[in-house]
Amino acid sequence: MKITVFGIGYVGLVQAAVLSDAGHDVCCVDVNERRIEDLKKGIIPIYEPGLTPLVVENYEAGRIVFTTSAEEGVNFGDIQFIAVGTPPDEDGSADLKYVLSVADAIATHMQSPKIVLDKSTVPVGTADKVAAAMARRLAERDAEIDFAVVSNPEFLKEGAAVNDCMSPDRIIVGIRPGDDAEKIEATMRELYAPFNRNHDRMIFMDARSAELTKYAANCMLATKISFMNEMANIAERVGADIEHVRHGIGSDSRIGYQFIYPGCGYGGSCFPKDVQALIRTTDGIQFNSEILKAVESVNYRQKGKLFEYINHYFKGDISGKTFAVWGLSFKPKTDDMREASSRTLMEALWQAGARVQAYDPEAMEECQRIYGDRDGLSLMGTKEAALKGADALVICTEWQSFRAPQFDAIKQQLRSPVIFDGRNLFEPERLAAKGIDYYAIGRGLSVQSVL
Structure with a gap:
């Protein structure tokens, strides 16, 4: 399959490297020109065990390419990953400006149907916002092109991200009401087939539940840590x-x-x-x-x-x-x-x-x-x-x-x-x-x- 990944940070780069290693063709898009040039030279911007040889090997084999051109990326892949950052805003809420910027770029340049996978950690309702932003841009272009926006959150642990991506505990796919669920499920099963062989790890649900699942998972783990720290404070006393x-x-x-x-x-x-x-x-x-x-x-x-x-x-x-x-x-x-x-x-x-x-x-x-x-x-x-x-x-x-x-x-x-x-x-x-x-x-x- 031909895949585009927008946002070549921690999540995007690991996902792109693992997908290309599985045999998919992957185009990586990032606005950071220096990062893209470094990646072409085999210089990896983050430390993650096993990531460097994976990127270098697949780049040399031509299965992964790097570019700063959004148009090139949009026209490359039938599947478009959004893996950009969602930094905290001044009030602590997730800032969606980068996510919505990518959505706008996809809708601006797309010439054929796309499935957009939101890999970024985003608030509940973001898939609907992405779809609305794309629909507005397509309407401005007077272009009638089918697309679907799917919530596909990541569950990677830093320090074990490559292994987590290759052998995931679960693959969550959230489908918006009204989108072609049967087609999306078939495409997602094909995309993730190399990582879903031993048993079925794929869990399909509505998009809002998928978005909340990501937050709920991290908040549950954080809760366990804080609970034990509270117990440690009691133990001291x-x-x-x-x-x-x-x-x-x-x-x-x-x-x-x-x-x-x-x-x-x-x-x-x-x-x-x-x-x-x-x-x-x-x-x-x-x-x-x-x-x-x-x-x-x-x-x-x-x-x-x-x-x-x-x-x-x-x-x-x-x-x-x-x-x-x-x-x-x-x-x-x-x-x-x-x-x-x-x-x-x-x-x-x-x-x-x-x-x-x-x-x-x-x-x-x-x-x-x-x-x-x-x-x-x-x-x-x-x-x-x-x-x-x-x-x-x-x-x-x-x-x-x-x-x-x-x-x-x-x-x-x-x-x-x-x-x-x-x-x-x-x-x-x-x-x-x-x-x-x-x-x-x-x-x-x-x-x-x-x-």
């Missing part, structure tokens, strides 16, 4: 170890172990934005979404936990001290620092007059892009280098390379033998035996010091 609690409740098959790891808050491009966007949607329909607002409130507070521990340990005397920070990305296997807990921590430390020596396996360039050569920040070449001369170690991201460090070397390098662990990587008893003070989320010395 009642003298319990949240890791024991996690094992106790995770063994219940109705709860499970996924997304019940307490920590220093969730971040990234999806959970914060999507929770906020759904809250704005509910506000717009005069419904008070108490759970979602609590999820957001708990996460906002949780991002300040590491600084609270540090301030408590040093009795408010932080100015002039240096802190080694391991982990800058919001999660492992990505260089994404959007809404990362590390940013909240570092900015609080700088505000208090402290310095940061930071290391991350992948996010160093992103950190440099965000903060530049600012005073108080040194980006170190290794995790060991970040320790030299530091007063304490703080862990913000659970990279695999952080899980088995040399504790004796850490203690020797630090001015104060203390670790503040926002991801609960270590056992408190082991660090206590090493003579290292260990503050974690809902365990270790955090339990003994009610904050």
